[in-house]
Amino acid sequence: MEEKVFYSEENGIRIDVWLSEKIGDLSRSYIQKLLKDKNVLVNGNAVKANYKIAEGDQVTVKIPKEKEPEIVAEDIEIQILYEDEDILVVNKPKGMVVHPAAGNYSGTLVNALMAYCGENLSDINGIMRLGIVHRIDKDTSGILLVAKNNTSHEILTERFKNHDIKRVYETVVHGVLREDFGKIDAPIGRHPVYRKKMAVNTKNGKRAVTHFKVIERFDNATYVKVTLETGRTHQIRVHMSHIGHPVIGDEVYGRKKEKYRIEGQALHAKVLGFVHPLKNKYMEFEAPLPEYFCELLKKIRG
Known part of the structure; x- marks a missing residue:
């Protein structure tokens, strides 16, 4: 059984809400089950999901090994x-x-x-x-x-x-980017409300940096080259949505009404460069654009 210990610096927040923020990979419903099974202790005592934490509380969470x-x-x-x-x-x-x-x-x-x-x-x-x-x-x-x-x-x-690995993506985003190139430096963490989503989170996020360069502009979309400086979960999708240009087809961070109907987001990991772990020589590989991506570009251009 895995055991995690936290110390509260807040007051008056329900413990299930507080823990879902602290342990981002556990859902709130699972945390409530842990509370019900008395696997969450506050200062050594089992508590219910509606317990409101106080500053200085020691919270011990026991997570059964599946x-x-x-x-x-x-x-x-x-x-x-x-x-x-x-x-x-x-x-x-x-x-x-x-x-x-x-x-x-x-x-x-x-x-x-x-x-x-x-x-x-x-x-x-x-x-x-x-x-x-x-x-x-x-x-x-x-x-x-x-x-x-x-x-x-x-x-x-x-x-x-x-961050010693070169990672270059290509994507097609909504709207027309004005700048030819730019840098997005905005921390990413769990969404404060929707736990399965990530978001720009200045309070609890980790530093995230994305560089972009316009490849081609269209009437209402932009074809973009994106280079990752860091590698946070959903980083490109969150950052492009944050600046008002979500990735086309993104069902989580994109627009509710999609003009271009594709399955999932138009995002392709095109280039990967690294020093071989044992041969100690630099290697770089490129994956050609897949058919769905080429068809989307053709449709937009047409």
């Missing part, structure tokens, strides 16, 4: 851009989830990698995330770097942490 479901190898075709004994560079299609999670244990990139690589995948993050060093969203296409052993995984994780 049994990992069986994840099986599946013969799913994946496009390999590069492979050696330490790493894989793959071009993930739009619509594919990167790794299994609750309610979605098959059809993921990890299931495909298990069939392709056998036991030659890093297991630092457990069977649910074999080989996975970083992620892109289900409806984002493009390049992903996979570790085939724990040594390469540890080195690459450190480089991602230190």
